[in-house]
Amino acid sequence: MGIQKRLVGSYFVVICLTVLILEIILNLSVRYYYFHNIEQTLMNQAELSASFYQQYFSDEDLEEQSDRLLKGFASHSDAQVQIINAEGRLLQDSNGIQGDFTMTDNMDVQAAIKGQPGSWKGEDPVTEEVIFTVSYPLQAKGNIVGEVRFVTSLTETIHTVNQIAVLLIGIGLLVIGIVTLLGLLLSWTITRSIKDLKQAADQMSEGDFSIRVQKRYQDELGSLADTLNMMASRISKSEQLKNDFIASVSHELRTPLTSIKGWVITLKAGGKSNQALFHDGLDIIESESDRLTHMVDELLDFSKLDNGRIAIHLTTVDLTELLQHIGRQLTPRATRQDILLQVKIEENLPVIQADENRVKQVMINLIDNSLKFTSSSGRILITAHTVPGKVVITVEDTGSGIAEADLENVRRKFYKGDHQASGSGLGLSISEQIIALHNGELRISSVLGKGTIVQFDLPI
Numbered sequence: 001m002g003i004q005k006r007l008v009g010s011y012f013v014v015i016c017l018t019v020l021i022l023e024i025i026l027n028l029s030v031r032y033y034y035f036h037n038i039e040q041t042l043m044n045q046a047e048l049s050a051s052f053y054q055q056y057f058s059d060e061d062l063e064e065q066s067d068r069l070l071k072g073f074a075s076h077s078d079a080q081v082q083i084i085n086a087e088g089r090l091l092q093d094s095n096g097i098q099g100d101f102t103m104t105d106n107m108d109v110q111a112a113i114k115g116q117p118g119s120w121k122g123e124d125p126v127t128e129e130v131i132f133t134v135s136y137p138l139q140a141k142g143n144i145v146g147e148v149r150f151v152t153s154l155t156e157t158i159h160t161v162n163q164i165a166v167l168l169i170g171i172g173l174l175v176i177g178i179v180t181l182l183g184l185l186l187s188w189t190i191t192r193s194i195k196d197l198k199q200a201a202d203q204m205s206e207g208d209f210s211i212r213v214q215k216r217y218q219d220e221l222g223s224l225a226d227t228l229n230m231m232a233s234r235i236s237k238s239e240q241l242k243n244d245f246i247a248s249v250s251h252e253l254r255t256p257l258t259s260i261k262g263w264v265i266t267l268k269a270g271g272k273s274n275q276a277l278f279h280d281g282l283d284i285i286e287s288e289s290d291r292l293t294h295m296v297d298e299l300l301d302f303s304k305l306d307n308g309r310i311a312i313h314l315t316t317v318d319l320t321e322l323l324q325h326i327g328r329q330l331t332p333r334a335t336r337q338d339i340l341l342q343v344k345i346e347e348n349l350p351v352i353q354a355d356e357n358r359v360k361q362v363m364i365n366l367i368d369n370s371l372k373f374t375s376s377s378g379r380i381l382i383t384a385h386t387v388p389g390k391v392v393i394t395v396e397d398t399g400s401g402i403a404e405a406d407l408e409n410v411r412r413k414f415y416k417g418d419h420q421a422s423g424s425g426l427g428l429s430i431s432e433q434i435i436a437l438h439n440g441e442l443r444i445s446s447v448l449g450k451g452t453i454v455q456f457d458l459p460i
């Protein structure tokens with residue numbers, strides 16, 4: 001069953017039950033109020049009449065005075081008034097009924113004969129009307145000499161009560177109608193949002209992430225729509241990134257492979273006879289293979305770092321020793337490119353806890369960048385100094401620099417400048433993650449055409 005049906009259904013049941021209970025209570029109350037009121041009024045009149053009799057007529061004979069009495073009693077009441085003697089025989093009736101009637105069949109009269117006020121509600125056997133009667137004993141000198149009886153028809157009252165009941169039922173039905181309509185409207189607003197969400201989710205599950213859900217209200221469903229939209233845009237972004245990545249990786253892999261294949265063909269065709277060509281060819285094949293290996297290693301590293309699957313192994317590292325070693329290792333390449341590579345390290349640099357291989361990897365990445373983007377007769381300076389709590393290592397070059405627009409992007413994975421020396425764009429991203437794993441920070445500042453300063457710190 002759909003949400004709308006469930007919502008409206010439960011609404012409907014609850015409101016019907018509530019209205020039903022209210023109707024019953026209200027109707028009973030109205031009936032009670034009206035009937036009780038009539039009983040009270042008649043009883044008061046009867047009591048008043050009885051005490052009037054007791055005060056002013058108790059010395060006289062009831063049967064003789066009954067005519068006068070009746071006039072007195074009836075003048076205060078709209079009801080039919082009867083005067084009955086002590087044996088239950090009708091003496092006078094304000095409606096003019098005459099004859100030798102014995103009233104002892106009536107329960108109210110029976111009670112009054114015994115000295116108790118009595119009342120009775122039921123159908124009049126003659127007129128078949130529903131009537132209400134009250135009988136009250138008339139006392140003279142302590143004896144019961146007769147009864148006064150008030151009779152009123154309830155037809156009018158029943159009619160009024162029924163009219164009120166119909167009105168109440170009408171109001172109840174109206175309330176049920178309005179609430180059901182409101183429920184339908186409310187549930188429609190909910191199910192409409194849900195339908196939108198479901199439709200979008202369906203389309204997304206089919207692979208269309210360009211779809212966006214319309215946010216209709218600022219509620220939970222609205223924020224679900226936001227979340228879904230955000231998810232879709234993230235997925236399409238990462239999809240885009242993946243495609244870019246595959247494109248750039250295949251492109252990067254293709255260049256060395258083309259070169260290798262070209263040389264293999266050349267060598268096959270006649271390289272054996274030409275020793276110099278043969279060696280050149282093999283050298284190039286070797287370096288291109290190295291490039292491929294380097295790239296694949298970087299990719300593997302990157303994916304591991306990105307998945308958080310790399311843990312660093314802290315050991316005691318002598319930074320002075322490490323930095324000088326790296327400097328010595330890269331000097332031949334710098335010399336080949338006619339670049340001055342200098343290492344200047346503050347004295348008494350403290351030993352730190354770090355993953356030596358990873359720090360080395362970062363340094364090689366940074367110096368590799370500097371070497372790639374610095375032209376001949378340039379200069380690269382590696383320095384290290386301490387500030388409270390950490391060691392700051394700086395790689396500074398006089399190379400091409402990075403345009404301001406690129407500066408905030410160079411750390412992103414696969415982001416590379418359009419320099420022809422640019423590689424796969426992973427070096428800085430990997431370095432930053434490694435430094436972050438050491439709880440350090442990597443900062444880059446650069447001026448286009450002047451040079452670049454990359455700085456990172458490692459906690460002591």
Ligand SMILES: Nc1ncnc2c1ncn2[C@@H]1O[C@H](COP(=O)(O)OP(=O)(O)OP(=O)(O)O)[C@@H](O)[C@H]1O
Binds near residue numbers: 397425452
């Ligand atoms: N020292 C630098 N001078 C000038 N530009 C730089 C320097 N270092 C980085 N860049 C710019 O930042 C980009 C990203 O550098 P990153 O080291 O991440 O990638 P890459 O060197 O191109 O490739 P990889 O390091 O994966 O071989 C570079 O392509 C380059 O445009």
Ligand SMILES: [Mg+2]
Binds near residue numbers: 368369426427428
């Ligand atoms: Mg690099």
